[in-house]
Amino acid sequence: MTTHASIGADHVTTDPTDPTEPADPADPADPTATVDQDELIRQETTRFLHRYIDEAELRSGDQLITAGLLDSLATVALVAFVERRFAVPVLDEDLDLANFDSIAAIVGFVRRKQDR
């Protein structure tokens, strides 16, 4: 059935056979299971942000949106990345600078969502 979900999808379904899907930290066979989850999210997010921001210009405490490091399209891509990579739905009420304006904020947002 056609749902037109690719534009502005609010909910993301995950495909367990997709190698780009997030690893299950509880899986003992998963080598990332021993890696600190906050650090894993930070690394993944930083790697994504390097698509839009020069590595030399991105520091962990930077304000991504209010400082203008991300434009609108990049911001939408960031939200879609968080939804896909960490399998957390981003609802309208989640679209807040407090959740997306820094790497630390994104890590905190993902962890809070995952803990629910």
Next chain:
Amino acid sequence: MSAPAAPDLGLADALRGAGAAIDREAEVPQRLIGELARSGALGAMVPEEYGGRPMSFAAYGRLCATVAAESAALQSLLTVHGMVCLSIARWAGARARAEFLPRLATGELLGAFALSEQEAGSDMRAIRTTADGSAAGWVVNGEKKWISFGTVAGLFLVFARTESKTGSKTESKAAGTAAGGELALLIERDAPGVRLRPAPRTTGFRGGMLGELVLTDSQVPPERALGRPGTGLSRTALGALTLGRLCVAFGSLGLARSACDAALDHSGHRRQFGVPLRDHQLVAGLLADAVAATEAAELHCERAAAALDGDDEWSQFHVLLAKLTASRAASTAAGAAAQIHGAAGLLEGSPVDRYVRDARVMEVIEGNTQLIQQLVSAQAVARRRATRAQEPCHAR
């Protein structure tokens, strides 16, 4: 020129010859809007549960190409109406969805997209229309311009900037904030404080029935806001514009095909210096460039639609690329057709005259060529960086 099949909605008879009449009269006859509604085309972006007949992005795009091959102005109705339907289906609450989507699906209600203002064209963050929050909802003030089908639409998707309680304008912030920012609102034509006036006549898209919207203390109930303040531009407008750009890309493709057909036919019929025009090498060059641009545009359009239908991570990139290449292809093909027609192509109201005027519009609406180039470039850099990050170190 041949093309991937568009869905057969039984519109062929209604569309035949409509382009010239729409251009001449500067309006789409109500009968033709009724035919579109009857065919289900106006419900293509509405979920089935609300009476829609949802199509894939590929099918809708091909429908846009088919309609634009006859009338680019009429196709723009599919663009803006589809953008409003999609936005409501994705971001409106249950009450607004139930109130508007069934009527939009049947064409009883036409939707229009009200973003541009006098000082806010490509720079959509420069909008000055304000939405002041109150216990009863929002109070909206401002003026919107360049609204396609604004003179006949019954429902407008309006973008406004929310204000703080002190009345000072809130800073625009790309991801949005809970405290303020841009907001998308549904405003009905006959609501209090709403005044519509026809826009000045344009050279292209003469049948686009452009309107201007003047909002004076217009009261909007809270359930007619899409999302929250701050999500209006980054989520709603950009999401709607993604569909809009796909529709404009396919519409440009349809226009380019018609222009190529006119050029190819005329160059075979018309003889100069004892041979058909197409046998002159410089004319053959015009034909080849027009056809090459049009065929390339078709590939980009189909790729973009497949990316959206497949929820491809880089669908934005492909849609932007399709818009860029197809709108330019329309200009190339229309220009070639006009040049090959010579003085006959200068006759006001001739098909190629209309193609040239409408092709110019395609390079302006839903992001002008220069803005789209900037966005394509930024997306291409991001894509390259993503690819490079996956390469082994020695390959970098």
